[in-house]
Every structure is written in C-alpha cells, then in structure tokens.
Amino acid sequence: MEYPQERFLATTFIPGSFWARRREVVRAQTLRHQLLMLKQTGRYEAFKLQWHPSYAEPPTVYPIPNHQFWDSDVAKWIEGACYLLVDQFDEEIDAAVRELVQMIRGAQHPDGYLNIHYSVVEPGKRFTNLRDMHELYNAGHLIEGALAHHLFYKNDEMLAPILKYVDLLAAELGAQEGQIPGYPGHPEIELALLRLHRLTGDPKHLRLARFFIEERGNPHGGKEKRHYYDVEAEARGESEHDLPMYFPAARSYWYQQAHVPIADQETIEGHSVRAMYLLTAVADLVRIFKPDSELGAKFLPALHRLWSNMVEKKAYVTGGIGAMKKWEGFGGDYFLPQGTDEGGCYAETCAAIGVMMLAERLLQFELKGEYADMMELCLYNAVLTGMSLDGKAFTYVNQLASSDQDLSQRHEWFECACCPPNVTRTLGFLGGYIWSHSMQDDFVVVNVHLYTSASLNLQTAESTVQITQTTDWPWDGDVTFDVKTEGPQIKLELRLRIAGWAASWQITPRPDNLDIRDGYVYLDPAWVQAHAQFRFSCPMQPRVVRPHPLTMQPVAYVMRGPIVYCVEDVDHPWEKNHFKRTIFDSSVPLREETRSEPDSYVALIAEKGVYGDLDTSEWEDRIVAESGGAIAGEPKDLCFIPYYLRANRGGRGQMRVGLRLAF
Amino acid sequence: MEYPQERFLATTFIPGSFWARRREVVRAQTLRHQLLMLKQTGRYEAFKLQWHPSYAEPPTVYPIPNHQFWDSDVAKWIEGACYLLVDQFDEEIDAAVRELVQMIRGAQHPDGYLNIHYSVVEPGKRFTNLRDMHELYNAGHLIEGALAHHLFYKNDEMLAPILKYVDLLAAELGAQEGQIPGYPGHPEIELALLRLHRLTGDPKHLRLARFFIEERGNPHGGKEKRHYYDVEAEARGESEHDLPMYFPAARSYWYQQAHVPIADQETIEGHSVRAMYLLTAVADLVRIFKPDSELGAKFLPALHRLWSNMVEKKAYVTGGIGAMKKWEGFGGDYFLPQGTDEGGCYAETCAAIGVMMLAERLLQFELKGEYADMMELCLYNAVLTGMSLDGKAFTYVNQLASSDQDLSQRHEWFECACCPPNVTRTLGFLGGYIWSHSMQDDFVVVNVHLYTSASLNLQTAESTVQITQTTDWPWDGDVTFDVKTEGPQIKLELRLRIAGWAASWQITPRPDNLDIRDGYVYLDPAWVQAHAQFRFSCPMQPRVVRPHPLTMQPVAYVMRGPIVYCVEDVDHPWEKNHFKRTIFDSSVPLREETRSEPDSYVALIAEKGVYGDLDTSEWEDRIVAESGGAIAGEPKDLCFIPYYLRANRGGRGQMRVGLRLAF
Incomplete structure (x- = not known):
C-alpha cells in the first residue's frame, strides 16, 4: 500500500481518543463550516462558469488572480469529505459532493479542458503561464479529489471527466514535437498523476509526471534549448523586470525549485x-x-x-x-x-x-x-x-512568537484558502500515517510510526489480522498492543518506532533480544505470536531543548513527548511585550498539570519560571553597553500549554514558543 | 560657520599625526589612483558626451544604467581634490581639475542642462524619472564640486555653468503652474542647494531645496493631487509591477523616504x-x-x-x-x-x-x-x-563578519563608485568635523568634538586665536591644549567633548568648578585665559561591550577608545569558519600591544581568549537538542586589531567583529 490516502481505510480510530475526537470535529464541524465558506465566497458555484465580481479584483499577490486557486479549494474539500464520509455517512455533505461533481462535469470543455479562470476570465490563454498560474496545480488537486471520490463512491462520476482532462494535458504537454515543453510553477500534479497511474496503470500518466519532474529547471529545454520559463515569459511579452511579488529579483526560479x-x-x-x-x-x-x-x-x-x-x-x-x-x-x-x-x-x-x-x-x-x-x-x-x-x-502562518504586527490568532477562512481544506483532508486520511504494512503470502510486516488509540485491520488471502493500540498519547507514553488473527496462522512482524525524544522505553514483557535498527524496534513473528498482548512504554517528561547554536537564538523551548509548548498572555495577564523580554529560568522544574478544559491536555507549570524581565535601559541612546543586560522585575510563574492549543482560550494574541535565557 | 566644508580651512593637522598621515595618503596616493580609475573606466572623458561602449550594458541594478552616477563620480573627485589642493598644490591634480571643468562647461546645453546620460543615451527624456534616476543627485554633487572649486580657485569657471544649470532646475521643477512637481529619488541636491544658497543668497536656491523637502512623500501632490512618483511612473507608461531591483513590492517609496x-x-x-x-x-x-x-x-x-x-x-x-x-x-x-x-x-x-x-x-x-x-x-x-x-x-559594504560569499576584502574601484570619492572628500574637509566655533565681537566659542593633533586658527575683527591640540588619539587619551592669541584680548570659551565611552577623564590643572552639560565640559573664558596650556585626559582601556539584547546577538565586541576591534585569519591561521564557531572568553584580560607595522596601532591580545570551538554535533539530523552546545578544542590566543585595519595585511578575508559568548 503505497499511499496513506488508500491505506487509511484499514485503520479505525477508537472513539473518544485524541485523534478520534479531532477527526470527529472535522467531520461534524469543519466540513460544514468550510462548505459554508465555499458558498459564501462564490467558490461553490464557480464551476458553473458564471462571472463573479471578485474576478475583477486586483491580485493580492501579483500576478496571481485571487480566485486562481478556487478549483483546488473545491477539489480539496471534496477530497477531505470523501475520506470522512467513510467514517460516517452524512446526507448534507454527500449532497454537496454530488452537486459539486455535477458542476465540475458541466464545466468541462468539449476537448476536456477544465479550469475556472481560463474558462471565464482569460479564455484562450490556457497553458500560457505555467510558471505563475496554478492551472496544473488545480488539475493536480482535481485528480486527487477524483481519486478520493472514486474510493468512496466507487463510481467514475468525477474520475471520468478528470481522466479526460488528463488526456488533454498529456497531449498538450511534454517533450514531443508540437507539445508544450513546460512544467507547473506550483508542483502538485506530479504526485497526483503518480497516484492516478497507480489506479489506472495508464503509461501516459506516469510519462507526464516523469516529464514534469525530469524537465524541471532544465536550462536547455525544448526546441529552443532554453529555460522554459524564459521562453514562456518572452512569449507573453513580459519584461523580465515585471516581477511577481514573490520574486526578489528577475528570474528567481529557485522560488519554484526550477x-x-x-x-x-x-x-x-x-x-x-x-x-x-x-x-x-x-x-x-x-x-x-x-x-x-x-x-x-x-x-x-x-x-x-x-x-x-x-x-x-x-x-x-x-x-x-x-x-x-x-x-x-x-x-x-x-x-x-x-x-x-x-x-x-x-x-x-x-x-x-x-x-x-x-x-x-x-x-x-x-x-x-x-x-x-x-x-x-x-x-x-x-x-x-x-x-x-x-x-x-484556521491559521496559514504559524510563527513561534507573536508581535504587534502579527498576533497569534486564527481566521475562519483566507483569500488564498489552501491551508484549511488541507488540514481537513490530512486528518481525513490520518490513519494512513499511523502505520504502514506489507503482505506477502502469509508474511505480514507492520511498521508502527505513530502511537494513538486505533486498530489496523488487514486481510491476507485467507486470514485477517487486527492490531489494536490503546494509549493516551501524546499525554502518556504507555501503549498497549493487542494482536488478533482469524483464519490460518500468519507470520506477523511488528516494527515499533522509538521516538527520538524518548529518554527511555521498554516493551513488556521484555523480548530476550532487542532487535533495534534506525530508531525502530523489530519484533519478530515468533515473539508476536507468543505475545498477543504487550505493552510499549515510552515515558514522557518535560524537557527543555535548544535550537542549533548557529541560529543565534539565545532561547529555550519546552517540549514533552512530541508536543512543543508555548506561553500565552491569557495565562499571564501581566504580559504586554509578547514575552519578548521575559527571561526564562530553565533550571526551574516543570510541574505537570492535567487539564480537561477546553480539551484534555497536560499543562506545564514553572513556578518562578520567569527569572525576571529584560531591562535594556543601559542601551538608551546608544548602540552598545558594557553589561550583558540587567534583569528587572520579580520572578513570576509561567504556564506552558501545547503550541497547537494556542489561540483557543481568549487573550490578546500574545504568544511565544522560545523563551529567552539569561546570558 | 555652518558647514564643515568651509570650516576646515581654519584647521591645520600637525604633520605625522594620525589624521595628517591618512590625509597625506589621500592627497598623494588616493587622488591619483582615483584619477586613474576615472580615466580607465571612461568617466574622465564622459562630459565630452561621446558614446561609451559601457552605455549599452544592461543595468546591474535595474533600472539604473551603470553609468548613471558618472557625473557625480567626477564631481566628487573634483570636490575632494579642491579640498586637498589647499594643503599642497599639485600640478597633475590641478591640471586634471581644470580639464574636467572645461569638459563640464562644454557639456552644458544652451538652456543650461547638464547631464551625461540624458545628453548621450536618452536625450529628450530629462526629468521623466526623478524616482529612479540620479539626474538631480548628480546635479547636487556638481553643485558641491563647484562650491569646492570656487573655494579653492576663487573663480567661477565651474560655478558659473552650475548656476546656469540650477537656474534651469529652478525654472523646471517646483510647485508653480507648468513646473514639474517632483523631487529626487536620491536626495543630495537639497543639501547642495542650501550650501549654494549660503554662498549666493539667491532665494530660488533656498526655495527649490525647500520645495524638494516639503513636497517629498506628499500623497496629494501637484495638480493631480497624487503621489508624484505614481504620476511620473504612469507617464512613463510603466506597470507598477515593473519593479526596480531595490523595491521589494510595488510602490515601495519608503525606499526613498517618500x-x-x-x-x-x-x-x-x-x-x-x-x-x-x-x-x-x-x-x-x-x-x-x-x-x-x-x-x-x-x-x-x-x-x-x-x-x-x-x-x-x-x-x-x-x-x-x-x-x-x-x-x-x-x-x-x-x-x-x-x-x-x-x-x-x-x-x-x-x-x-x-x-x-x-x-x-x-x-x-x-x-x-x-x-x-x-x-x-x-x-x-x-x-x-x-x-x-x-x-x-576601498570597501562599499562593511560587514561585521565575513562569510564564504562575502569575504573581507577591498577593491580598487566599483561599478557604482560612490564610496571611494566620498571618503576622499570627507578626509579632505575633515578639519571641519574636529571642532565648530562661533564668534561675536570679541567673544569666541570653540566646541571641540574630536581629538587629534591639529590647530584651529581663528580671526576676529582685531585678533587671532590659535588653539592647538596635541595627542596620540585614538591610541592615547591625553590631549594637550595650547591657546595663543594675538591682538587685543578676546573672550574664549572652550567646550570639550567627554566621550560617552570614557570611564573617567580629567583636566589638568583642574578647574575649581566643572561645568558639564550634555557630554561637554565648558571651560569659561576666565579659566581659559588663565590656562594657555592645559591637558585633557581620557584614559583608554580595552572594554568588552554587548549589543542591545533585542538584537538577539549572543556576542561581545571589543573596543578601546573610539576604536572597534576585529579578529582576522591572518593572525589566526587555524581559522577556517570566519570565527563563527569561535567561543570568546570575555573574562580574559586584553593585553595592549603597540605595533608599528603596517601602521602604528594598538593591538589587543587575549591569551586563551578562545574558550573553545562551538561543537554542534548534538544537532546532527535534528532540529533541537537538550544541551546548550558543547565546546570542543583547546583554548587559543586571540589577537584583536582595529576594524578599520582589516584587509590590509594579507590573509584569506576571514574576519569577525562580534565573537560568540558561551551561553
């Protein structure tokens, strides 16, 4: 199973567990909220190819029209919806998927072409700006949406028009005489085509993806033996100084890894x-x-x-x-x-x-x-x-520290709305990331990458295997494994990841020989067969870590297990400078405090963890001072919460991950 | 005396002293070297308005043609030459100034216009791109050149054509009906016009400078009530996305402080x-x-x-x-x-x-x-x-640390050659920075800003005053003052700057009352009259200073008196990483070592000043580590030399000012 987008079907999250709860929120709330956003902003009906007033707005990120990504926003929502419909059927979501698919079908040109912008706003300009426009990126997301649709609905309603569009792309783009020798500025279609190829086995899907990858950045591409983006820009009649907003200088093709x-x-x-x-x-x-x-x-x-x-x-x-x-x-x-x-x-x-x-x-x-x-x-x-x-x-940018210019806060949507539906679809097929497996006859290998309460259900030719892990990860490092098989005995090898951050770990009962390779412990079939239930423990303690010294960041971060912590003003009403002047005493013990509001989590309390505030008065009116900086103010307590929890509990949007050390 | 460019005439540097030696190098070597560069690059003859092959080269800094500043390069050289001719007449330099002035005169259009680029390369386009082009900046430097020429030659050979050009500018640019309501992207002419006004008293010189200053950045300028740079760009038919290389985004007028x-x-x-x-x-x-x-x-x-x-x-x-x-x-x-x-x-x-x-x-x-x-x-x-x-x-960029991309090294010239002649002219009128003075009848006030071996010669209506300071500054903080007056007695108040870095200072003999205001000690006329010779001492010790903590630079700098120190690989042949991983033990005493090669200076030796090298192996393959970083290697000695001396003694161009502290 090469793709987590397929592999996830074998995983069931145990209700009430960490990820089951997050996924349930996405299923019950996020999909609906994002559907509402698609509708309110005009994206939902955009495949009807009617004019939308926003199409006339000047681009926020020149030269990319603000609606350029709308195709992908819809496609990614469909993709996420299809993954989550597997968990539980939902009439409203299903109806929206069906309607969107019909609109997509209706938007297809007779020759297979399928893109909102180049149908409504700039007809006739298709494939003229692969560098900046998201035409092929959108196509990639349409492919991924169609694959997810096909997976859930088991029909070709969405896949068929997409295959037709891909036929057109494969005909128009490539290294052959008469084809456009270009590749997308924003990769996405490459991985989508390779996934599509796995389903279809169609060599032209593989060929097109390979062409995009191998041709990328070729300084002597095409008939003209030049960089395709130069050829294309010249054909558009563009001055090389007509700079896209993201280009710091002309021909900054490293922006696109080209x-x-x-x-x-x-x-x-x-x-x-x-x-x-x-x-x-x-x-x-x-x-x-x-x-x-x-x-x-x-x-x-x-x-x-x-x-x-x-x-x-x-x-x-x-x-x-x-x-x-x-x-x-x-x-x-x-x-x-x-x-x-x-x-x-x-x-x-x-x-x-x-x-x-x-x-x-x-x-x-x-x-x-x-x-x-x-x-x-x-x-x-x-x-x-x-x-x-x-x-x-949602957030789009995830800074480690807020500032007056950029507060730590979330938004219900974005003009460029790539992130929200990306989280949706990722959580949709999250099961595919937990573990990977291979099966050959009666020999099954399962690699456990992530720990959470979930079951993996595999089916060999004659047997079924169910592996269940039960844990309160990421708050507790104890994981209980239960292995059940039905049918003729199979050989099951389990490989458990040992987190790089783990100070210690153990398996109970303890295997006689621990076969550890590159951060995984290998449990051989005999041992697994003899231990249908066992425990993997990986104690989690708070730890203070430091960035690479060459980052020149004189700060420390607080972590526990896989969780990075931050401080927020809501827990420290005295804070007014985004914790920029807070001096952290990293020698203070971090006390764990299990909380249940607004969700269950472990907070870390550092009593007198604030050593004091940075006093920079010595630098007034001058560039340097002979001191290293005084510390003013009284020691104060610090409360660390998981970074992912930030901006959920009110406050003024002041947050920081790395706290300054005295030096 | 409002301008150091005039005031310097009253100062004589004592031969052999620090600045006398630097200025002698400029007079005897730099002026000639730069003249050679002007000739080799085509600048010298450019005012003949012939085509030069380099005019066809694409701009290094789009959209500014590489020769755009040539007028100013010549003007600044003339300016510097005229200041230094005061010290000692030099036939070769004098001949070059005369020839250049004749070429400048010959380049003037009948209507007064005077600019190489808009005469030879883009005739007819004058005043169409005040934002990006250096047309008015060049005019400013021509004015300053003409003022210096007038000062030394006491004739109008250069001033006359420049005044005619300024007449044209004053007619063409301004707030009146029919005038161009613009101002230069690169300020310079404003200060030049104000200096010119001091000489001429011509109200239109003041008016034009004031217009440029007051109109700058006006969002509702001119008849169109818009920002002039928008109006101008539109008139050029430019897309706002046709970005000059220095604009990170369209309309980045903060680049020009507009x-x-x-x-x-x-x-x-x-x-x-x-x-x-x-x-x-x-x-x-x-x-x-x-x-x-x-x-x-x-x-x-x-x-x-x-x-x-x-x-x-x-x-x-x-x-x-x-x-x-x-x-x-x-x-x-x-x-x-x-x-x-x-x-x-x-x-x-x-x-x-x-x-x-x-x-x-x-x-x-x-x-x-x-x-x-x-x-x-x-x-x-x-x-x-x-x-x-x-x-x-010369250097153009003066980084505090070299890197493989940017070594610490000097060049004989630059395509954009603003810096070399700027140093020349600054050292030319350096005397004007040492002190300032005012005279009213028989009351003379002299503010001593900088210490060096030099005399100030002032002439009141009936008396002359000579103030001489003798010192080995910046290596030694003892300064002997001698005051001589001739003619009827005058009242002389002396105000001596107390350096912000001075840990202590004294005047010998000690005045009964020390009148200290804002970093200057005021010596009243009675005391000065009673003490024709006295000493001002300001002991210099090496000191370790730190940047503002919010710069996030965990480093220390070494200073002594006004001198900032650096380390260079030539003194530390073991260094291969630009001292980036060198951990400085700032508690080690800095031993002074007076050297005479390649020039006299005080080096500072820190025995075992290298605590060790930063060992970052804990961060291999990972983002963070639980340690603050190990230190490897043996303690080693450090030799600090004045930053200004860098890249004078061989080596591989590895240099650093701020050394990392252990933290």
Missing part, C-alpha cells in the same frame, strides 16, 4: 509548500522505478541531501518550515527567527503537511526513526496548530 | 545613504529657518525621532547603518546580523559618511556628546575601514 534540475539542487530553496509537494512526487517516482534504478540513482541522493538541509538547518522546533514571508519559503541556513519583528517566520500549515507527506515517502525507502520523528513533530505541532479546537478557525 | 511626508515618518526606513543625505538637508533647512520657527517645529521632532530610532535600534557597533542588501538600507528594529550568512549586514561606507554629516548638523542645534560620539564612532570605524592604508583600495 533554478537547476532537481537532481542538481544542493540546498532546499524557495516556496516551502512547492518544495515539499515536488519532493514527495520525486520520491514516488523513485519508488515506482525502484531506488536502485538509474532514475533512483539520479534522484535519491538529492532527496536525502535536501531533506537533511531542511531538517538540520531550515526547520523550526515545531516542524514548521520557511522563515521568509516574501516567498513563503526557506531562508538561509540557520536563519530561523521566531516572528515578524525578529526578521520573519512563516511556517505555513500546508508546508508542514508537505513535510509529513515527504517523510512518509522517505520511510518507504528506509525505515528510519528520524523521518517518523519529523512526521510526528509536524502533525502535533505545525499542522495541528493550523485549526482551532472547534474546527472552524 | 512613503509619507518627512515630518510624518515615525521610523527610519529605506536606503540608508538617501536617508542621511535627506535628513542632513532637513537639518540645514531647520537651521536656516531657525529651530523655533514653524518649519522648525514641523521638522525638528522628526529629526530627533529618526535619529533616535537609528542609533538605538538600527545601527551597528561600528556606526555602520543598514542591514538589508536589497535596498541598501535599514531593516526592522534590532535586526542587526553580522554578515550575509546570518541574514545580512550592509553598512555602506557612504551611509556612515552620511551619519557623520547628520550628526554634525544636529550638534549645531544641541551640543550633545551623543551626536559627537556617533560622529567619532563612524569616522574611526565604518568610514575609515572603507579605504586601505595605501589609499588605493
């Missing part, structure tokens, strides 16, 4: 969501061709290199990526300020979702705990923080 | 040289109209506000300003990384020269040590570092 061919990219650059979607597709392509193929040898080193550069030098403690607002992406190595007033911090929700996607793919090549650690880190922090507890408010 | 009227600007923003030249002119205008006038009440608060914002939140320890390369200017408050690989650092030489100009003007309103401190800091560090000891190599 400055050089992917295999030659040394560092991870540019728009972080694009980078993640692209590398996910590259990983899928490598998997299809096999890592030891020529194609694998070409791309696998780049995947590892770019992943390492990201994790070691360009990722935040929350798993968020991207420091730079201008291009919604990566800054230089170790440039990781916490917020706007310190130089930036972006960490878009979608980007962290992309990190999960890429980590999941890399786990398929190598079962290494570091990938799953990153997947878990993103899930519980940079992704989960993107949605409110009530499922009706 | 986003709102000057009086309404809350923080110092944009291109730092422009900001300094502009505010210098604003200060001059306020002085002319008097601080307590309506105009003074309008602009003086802005001057103070913007100065404070700059010094407290946007200046480097060297006095350098501007963290951002893209717009060669200011970043957000406290955003002051040391180098390219840490997020940026610009600190252009010209900007620090601009800070000196502005500080000198503010001292005229209020005799406050903090202004002179900043003036001295810039002079000995951010400005002086801009030229090599041999006077033939």
